[in-house]
Structure formats: structure tokens, C-alpha cells
Amino acid sequence: MSDDNKTNKKEPLTTSSEWTFDLINAYDHELARIANKYRLDTYPNQIEVISSEQMLDAYASIGMPLMYNHWSFGKHFLSNQQRYQSGQMGLAYEIVINSNPCIAYLMEENTMPMQILVLAHASYGHNSFFKGNYLFRTWTDAESIIDYLMFAKKYIADCEEKHGVEAVEEVLDACHALMNQGVNRYKRPRPLSAGEERERQKEREEYIQRTLNDIWSTIPQQERAQEKTNERFPKDPEENILYFIEKNAPLLETWQRELVRIVRKVAQYFYPQRQTQVMNEGWATFWHYTLMHHLYDEGLIDEGYMLEFLHSHTSVIFQLDFDDPRYSGINPYTLGFRMFMDIKRICEEPTEEDRRWFPELVDTDWLDAVHFAMKNFKDESFILQYLSPHVMRELRLFSIVDDEKKAYLEVDAIHDDIGYRQVREALAAQYNLGNREPNIQIYNVNVKGDRSLTLRHYMHQTRPLSESAAEIVKHIHRLWKFDVRLESVDGEEIKKTISCPKHTESQKKTGAMIGMT
Amino acid sequence: MSIVIDRRLNGKNKSTVNRQRFMNRYRKHIKKAVSEAVNKRSITDVESGSSITIPRRDLSEPTFNHGQGGMNRQVHPGNKEFITGDRIKRPPGGQGSGGGNGQASDQGEGMDDFTFNINHDEFLEFMFDDLELPNMKEKALHETVEFQTHQAGFTTDGPPDRLNIVRSLRSAHARRIALGGGTRRDIRQLKRELREMEVQPGAYDEERAQFLRDRIKELNGKMKKLPFIDDIDLRYNNFVKVPRPSNKAVMFCVMDVSGSMTQEIKDMAKRFFILLYLFLQKNYKQIEVVFIRHHTAAKVVNEEDFFYSRETGGTIVSSALEMTRDTIVKGYSPNDWNIYVAQASDGDNWEGDSSVCSKILINDLMPLVQYFSYVEITDRQHQNLWREYEGIQDKFPDSFAMQQIKTAADIYPVFRRLFEKKEA
Numbered sequence A: 001m002s003d004d005n006k007t008n009k010k011e012p013l014t015t016s017s018e019w020t021f022d023l024i025n026a027y028d029h030e031l032a033r034i035a036n037k038y039r040l041d042t043y044p045n046q047i048e049v050i051s052s053e054q055m056l057d058a059y060a061s062i063g064m065p066l067m068y069n070h071w072s073f074g075k076h077f078l079s080n081q082q083r084y085q086s087g088q089m090g091l092a093y094e095i096v097i098n099s100n101p102c103i104a105y106l107m108e109e110n111t112m113p114m115q116i117l118v119l120a121h122a123s124y125g126h127n128s129f130f131k132g133n134y135l136f137r138t139w140t141d142a143e144s145i146i147d148y149l150m151f152a153k154k155y156i157a158d159c160e161e162k163h164g165v166e167a168v169e170e171v172l173d174a175c176h177a178l179m180n181q182g183v184n185r186y187k188r189p190r191p192l193s194a195g196e197e198r199e200r201q202k203e204r205e206e207y208i209q210r211t212l213n214d215i216w217s218t219i220p221q222q223e224r225a226q227e228k229t230n231e232r233f234p235k236d237p238e239e240n241i242l243y244f245i246e247k248n249a250p251l252l253e254t255w256q257r258e259l260v261r262i263v264r265k266v267a268q269y270f271y272p273q274r275q276t277q278v279m280n281e282g283w284a285t286f287w288h289y290t291l292m293h294h295l296y297d298e299g300l301i302d303e304g305y306m307l308e309f310l311h312s313h314t315s316v317i318f319q320l321d322f323d324d325p326r327y328s329g330i331n332p333y334t335l336g337f338r339m340f341m342d343i344k345r346i347c348e349e350p351t352e353e354d355r356r357w358f359p360e361l362v363d364t365d366w367l368d369a370v371h372f373a374m375k376n377f378k379d380e381s382f383i384l385q386y387l388s389p390h391v392m393r394e395l396r397l398f399s400i401v402d403d404e405k406k407a408y409l410e411v412d413a414i415h416d417d418i419g420y421r422q423v424r425e426a427l428a429a430q431y432n433l434g435n436r437e438p439n440i441q442i443y444n445v446n447v448k449g450d451r452s453l454t455l456r457h458y459m460h461q462t463r464p465l466s467e468s469a470a471e472i473v474k475h476i477h478r479l480w481k482f483d484v485r486l487e488s489v490d491g492e493e494i495k496k497t498i499s500c501p502k503h504t505e506s507q508k509k510t511g512a513m514i515g516m517t
Numbered sequence B: 001m002s003i004v005i006d007r008r009l010n011g012k013n014k015s016t017v018n019r020q021r022f023m024n025r026y027r028k029h030i031k032k033a034v035s036e037a038v039n040k041r042s043i044t045d046v047e048s049g050s051s052i053t054i055p056r057r058d059l060s061e062p063t064f065n066h067g068q069g070g071m072n073r074q075v076h077p078g079n080k081e082f083i084t085g086d087r088i089k090r091p092p093g094g095q096g097s098g099g100g101n102g103q104a105s106d107q108g109e110g111m112d113d114f115t116f117n118i119n120h121d122e123f124l125e126f127m128f129d130d131l132e133l134p135n136m137k138e139k140a141l142h143e144t145v146e147f148q149t150h151q152a153g154f155t156t157d158g159p160p161d162r163l164n165i166v167r168s169l170r171s172a173h174a175r176r177i178a179l180g181g182g183t184r185r186d187i188r189q190l191k192r193e194l195r196e197m198e199v200q201p202g203a204y205d206e207e208r209a210q211f212l213r214d215r216i217k218e219l220n221g222k223m224k225k226l227p228f229i230d231d232i233d234l235r236y237n238n239f240v241k242v243p244r245p246s247n248k249a250v251m252f253c254v255m256d257v258s259g260s261m262t263q264e265i266k267d268m269a270k271r272f273f274i275l276l277y278l279f280l281q282k283n284y285k286q287i288e289v290v291f292i293r294h295h296t297a298a299k300v301v302n303e304e305d306f307f308y309s310r311e312t313g314g315t316i317v318s319s320a321l322e323m324t325r326d327t328i329v330k331g332y333s334p335n336d337w338n339i340y341v342a343q344a345s346d347g348d349n350w351e352g353d354s355s356v357c358s359k360i361l362i363n364d365l366m367p368l369v370q371y372f373s374y375v376e377i378t379d380r381q382h383q384n385l386w387r388e389y390e391g392i393q394d395k396f397p398d399s400f401a402m403q404q405i406k407t408a409a410d411i412y413p414v415f416r417r418l419f420e421k422k423e424a
Helices: A003-008 A021-037 A052-060 A071-085 A112-132 A134-139 A145-163 A165-177 A196-212 A222-227 A241-248 A254-275 A277-298 A303-316 A332-348 A352-357 A366-376 A379-386 A389-395 A420-430 A469-480 A506-516 B016-025 B027-040 B101-107 B120-127 B165-199 B206-225 B263-283 B303-308 B317-331 B353-365 B384-395 B408-419
Strands: A045-050 A094-097 A102-107 A398-403 A408-414 A439-445 A453-458 A484-490 A493-500 B003-006 B050-054 B071-076 B087-089 B114-118 B146-155 B236-244 B248-256 B286-294 B298-301 B338-345 B371-377 B400-405
Touching: A021 A045, A021 A112, A021 A277, A021 B003, A045 A052, A045 A112, A052 A071, A052 A094, A052 A102, A071 A165, A071 B016, A071 B114, A094 A112, A102 A112, A112 A134, A112 A277, A112 A303, A112 A366, A134 A254, A145 A165, A145 A254, A165 A254, A165 A469, A165 B016, A241 A254, A241 A439, A241 A469, A254 A277, A277 A303, A277 A332, A277 A366, A277 A379, A332 A366, A332 A379, A332 A389, A352 A389, A366 A379, A379 A420, A389 A420, A398 A420, A408 A420, A420 B071, A453 A469, A469 A484, A469 A493, B016 B027, B027 B050, B027 B120, B027 B408, B114 B120, B120 B263, B165 B206, B248 B263, B248 B317, B263 B286, B263 B303, B263 B338, B263 B371, B263 B408, B286 B303, B286 B317, B298 B303, B298 B317, B317 B338, B317 B353, B353 B384, B371 B384, B371 B408, B384 B400, B400 B408
Parallel strands: A045 A102, A045 B003, A453 A484, B248 B286, B248 B338, B338 B371, B371 B400
Antiparallel strands: A094 A102, A398 A408, A398 B071, A408 B087, A439 A453, A484 A493, B050 B114, B146 B236, B286 B298
């Protein structure tokens, strides 16, 4: 090779597979420089080196550096520990937390090339996604999550001391079961308050509000009552069940309401992550791939590093076929990575097909295009917008309809000219949380009578609820403390009702209660 | 812009509390698993930890999900031969129609049982949960008395290394305040007079002022002479030695080794003894075990002989009881030792001997021991020894217990029954 080439290339910082803090710092410095070239805007990074045991701990507390105590985290810890020790499960190389500064964990067992990969993936990939994507910008407060968790942990510990671990657990169990139904989907929540002070103040506010709340007022208001007999409470169905319980459950004590609120806030914090799995992982994978190649092109890492990186990268984006016994759905890393790579390809080397499908992308700056995609979409809309025939063919995607009325499954679209749009729509719908999770809303409270709570499950394509629903109704009953009914509705027809307590003898009680008023 | 932090030295057992919570919540399940494990395990293995299995359905955390049925559309990768309109037989169990089970993938084992490990200590804790040693006493030992050092206030005398600086300086300060109090008051008064004189020009008297100044100076000098710290200020930490009562226990294993005792019965007896030994170990620091075997004559032997040597001949239980009594009298004074006797037999005894046994027990042995447990390992009818012992149980309901073991599976339940916590 000519000498000119060599002078352009830098020397690798190291070729040893052992990592040191100096090396991590040095490579982080290089990565930051390159990331800046690609306009990756990130929160400051806080990189923490931990051991595998600590990683297991972090796993158990849903990745957060601190979390309140609950038996279910212990259960996850034990199950992960068991699987890790028996070799069934490898640990993720990294965990990254959507906070400011953005905390990323590196495992001490990783080799140096792996540490660089993780840095690129987490500290520059995920980090810039957290900072840039509109869902995260709208719904989460990276600034205050750690503070809030600290408050929550302390508050719950205090409650445990005051009211006993079991009483707290009962409320938390019920709330955890309703976590996915504890998020606002359309309204931006008020930002998490940083300090306890404001929290306390809010709590007082709520308390006053509740005592003034006239829906539970037992003073008879006959005329009005007759006027409004048919009016439901709440007027419009409420989809945030935890919110509704926090504000309206008749018999909860103030501290119990606060617990409901904490779980609700945590659920809200994780809500964007559940909606952007493909994009988030795809983005991070796309950038670790790009950044690692850039490092290699500059000569900062050698072929050995590159081979180890590629080995790991290919196993991350490996997609099993549907007929493989280990198959468990589409790998979000694969799908996301391929889609971002494809956007870049369409911009730089479009085919005739691409010109027809993506006229707005062809011959534009790929960097602008991927940044735009990252910022303004969630999984569902991202797939609907950007999944190209090329990727569908590569992954050989096909769509299957399973209708219980028929004795067979039917392939209704494959990766061909007629099927592209259908497959794309089906896949996008699959990532729509609204379809994926049952649509359950608070429908009515019998305010004037037995205070019973009615929830409605609006069936999506006549799909019923799984069996665990009965358990959850029990949990809701634990919080509401009066009768709870869950009706599965298809159109206008009530298909199935689950109620708790099962044998409703509350009619008599109701009579007594009305008599009292 | 980035900070790298080494967190490896931070605590790694963050999950301990949650793990503990989990174990408490599923105590019943774990206990059941432990008692099954105790029965199944080989004798030598009883001491190690164990893996505990709980059915997964018992610890589910329910969430709202779609169930089977209805209309469902799913996209899968890796198409090989399908074309639009192909019909496929519904796979059994409706795999793939479980909509939205994308998140179920990380728990791929589905309905498997939930298995995790507990360590040796936890295993023992669950094993002996709710059990107690009857009549446990702390007995002082006169020969090798153990002492524990306790902080016990402060003294005015002691070696320099025990000097308590804070206390010493505090009492010095107090002394200086006390001794200087009068002088300081005088100084204050004189100063006030001097100031008043200075502000009222008419009343200024040079002579008097000079006197006041001298006096103040003199008194200040006196104050300075007060020593900053004096011998009487010094305080020393005081430590006292407190003799600690020691927990020592001796366990007598008494077993019939006559011809009628098969190896199988001996194995069962051995398991019982091991359980008792572990249980004692949990409660006492130091345990000695004495093995006494008997047929027509009793003998103190080592463990190996106790369990594995074969003898034949008749059975005279009283010989063993006498041997036990003699050994206690010789080496294990009840003042120093907690004495536990566990006897195992198939229930055979020579006709005339049973009444002798009961006499020895009532007169000599029972007053000495903390607890006497008798297990009869037989699936036949009770023999005369059992009936004789029933009389003793009536006399010493607190310290005498007997149970029958029919099969190996009975051992642990019987053990639990023997050491059940008595209602207070």
C-alpha cells in the first residue's frame, strides 16, 4: 500500500482486548467527536462500570438505578439469576436510562471492543433518541426522573413503616396490574415535580379537592338527582384507570392515593419506550454500526476489533424465521436497523422502485432523512411511513389472518406487488399499542346507588380478554372497595361480564345506604 | 462531556430486600418445597442449599391481555413457499394467534415452573421454621468462662489510651466557668462603672478610674491563672468485663441395634438424628454428640459403628438408659450442659425390662435432661415399650415426647410434630 494512505490513517489507540478507564475515556472522546459530525445531539453521558451481579440488580428494578421495594422485583431477580447462572440467558451488554445526564451501564466483563460498541450504542445512539424523539420530548422528563424515583422510594418506605409492608404491597400489587392502563395517551401530563415540597403541596391540594368533591356528598339533592338520572359518571369514559381511581376511589386514604400516583407516574415514564421499541433499538443499532465503521475508517480500531464487533452485531440483528422452534416474533433490532439502513440507501442509491415509493427521500441528504424519521415518528407511524418493499423482501414478511370462525389460517398478503401495502399496514397495526393492548375504559359509577364501578372493554376485532382479567378485576375491587364490573362490548352488545365480588348481594346494602341518606 | 464512574465497589446486593420480600410472600410454597426436599434427599445431602420450585401460575402478575379467539392478523418473517390466499391448518394450541404476545417473548419458557436457589442457611431456616427447642436454658460454665467487654460509663482514672477527650474538655470547661464565675462578675461590674464614668463627662474622676483600671487588670490576671485543663478534669472510658453464659448442648443418640433392626430402619433413624443435630446446631454454638447403641448390653461408640456395624441378639433397652445416665453423671453436668436424648428403636424390648426402663427414666434420667424424644420406627402394632413410655409422657408432658415413624416420608413431619412451637 502507498505511504499516503498510511499518513491519513491514525494509529489504533489499542489492540488489546482488556479495557481500562483511560481507554474508555479516550474512545468516548473520539466517539463524541464523530457523533458531533453526524449531528447526534445528546444529553451529557454518565457512564458507569458495574459487575454482572449489579447488572442483575439493575435488571430486577426495571433498569432504574433506584427503585422502591417490591416482591415482584425480587421474583424477577431470582428468575434472572437462576437463568443467568444456569447459562440459559446472557446479560445485555448495557442498560441505558432516559435521564439527564444519560446513565449507561457498562459491564466489567466486556472486552474493550464491546465497551466501545456499547458506548456507541447506548451513550450516543439511545441517548440521542431520548433527547430527539417527539414522544420522549413530550411525555417524559429526563431531568427529574431520578429525583422523582428517590422521592417515591422514600415515600413508599415511609408508608411501609407507618402502615406495614403488607398494606403497601396490596395497593402496589393492584396498581402494577393496572400499570398499562395507567397512562394518559393524549394529554400531556404535568411535568414531574423535582422536589418533595411540591409533591406534598399537591397532595394537600388533592386532599382538599377530594373533601370538597361533591360526587360523594351524601346530602340529598333530590331535584338535581332526578334531572340527571341518566347521566353517567364520568361523563366521558376514562381510559386512565389508575388516574380515575386516584382521584375518585371513595375509600382510599391519602397515602394510598399517593402510591397509585407513583405507579402511574412510573408507567407514564415508560410509555414512550413501549411505543418506540423498533425505532429506538433500530436507531441505536444503526448508529453503533455507523460509528464503529467510522472509527475503523479513521484507523482508530483495527481489524481484530472490527471482527469482534461484527460478530456481536450480526447476532444482535439476527432474525429467526417463523418456523424456527425458537422463534418468538420479529426482532425489533433487525427491523429497526434495516429500516434506517434502507432510508440511507434510498437517499444515496435509489432504485426505480424507490423512486415510485419514496419520491420525497430520493436524492436527499440521508443524514437529514434519518434525523427527521427519528424525531417525528413512533413505531406504528414509522413503519407505515418508511417500510420499503426492499426490506419486506429481505425479511420475507407475510401476513396471516387468524379468524376463530374459520378452521384454518389464511395468508392474506406476502411480499409481492399486491401485498406490500397490506403487509406494511398489518405490521404497523401490530405495533399500535392501541391494538396490541385491550381497550379498557371506566364507563360508569353508580353514584346515586351502590357506588359500583363499571368498566368496559371495547373489543378489537372480537378478540376476548385473556383469563387473567378476572384477577385484575379483583385488584380493581381492592382499590375501589365497592362492586366492580367489567363488560366486554362488541359494538353495542355486551358479550361477557366479569364482576367482583362474584355473588352480588349488594342490592340490600344499597337499600340501606339510600335509607341512610 | 462524559463522566466515567467506577461503580463496581458499590453494593451489589441491592435486590436483597426484594428477594426477602418475595420469600416472605411465598413462604408457604417454599416451606412445602423444602419439606419435600428433606424427604427426598439422601442423608448426607441434607445440609446443602436447595433449588425451590413454585408453580408459575401461583405467582403470576396479571395484566390485561388479549386472549385466544376473535380475529387476529399477524406479520411474520421468513416466508418460504406461501403465496397470497394459502390456507394453513391452525397449529395446536393456537400458537401465533396469541396476539400481542410480542412482550411474552422474553419470558419464553411460558408456563414452566418457577425455580430458584436458596442457600444452606435459608434452607435450614425454612426447614426449622416454627419449631423450637423445648426448655432451652442458658447455662453458665465455670471453667472456661467467656467474657464480653462492654462500655460502662466513664471513670476519673485510667490508662492514657482510654482518655475521653470530649468528656475531659467538657469538664475542664465546666470547672473554668465555675471557678471564674465570681471574678468575671466583678470584672463586668467594674467595667460598667468605668464606662458610665467615661460617658458622663461631669462625673469623671481620674483617681477612681485609674483604680478601676488596675483592679480590672488584676482580676483579668487572676482569670488567666485558672488552668485550662487540670488533673481532676480528666475522664476515661470505662470498660467492664461481663461473663457470658455459654450455650452448650450434648445430644445423646440412643439406638437399638439388635437383630430386628434392619439397615433400612437404621437409615431412617439416622435421618432423624441428623435432623435433630442440625436443629441443635442452629440453636447452640457448641454441640457434642454421644452415640450409644445397645442390644442386650449398651456401648458408647463412634458414629461409623453406631450406624453401620451389625449386631444380633435380644434387646434390653434399660442397659442403654443406664449407660446414658452414667455418661451424663460422669461428663455432662446438667449445670453446664443442655442435655437432649433421642432414642430410636423398632419397639422391641425384653418383656421384663420395660418397667425397669420407666423406673430409670422417671427417677434418674428425666430430672437431668432438657428433652427426651423417642421415635418408634415400625409399621407394626405398638410394643410394650410404647405403652410403658406413654405413662412417662403423662408424667413429663413438657420434656418427654414420642412419635411413631412408619415410612421414610414420616420422618420430617414427625420431627416437626416433636418440636412444634407450644402455644404459650
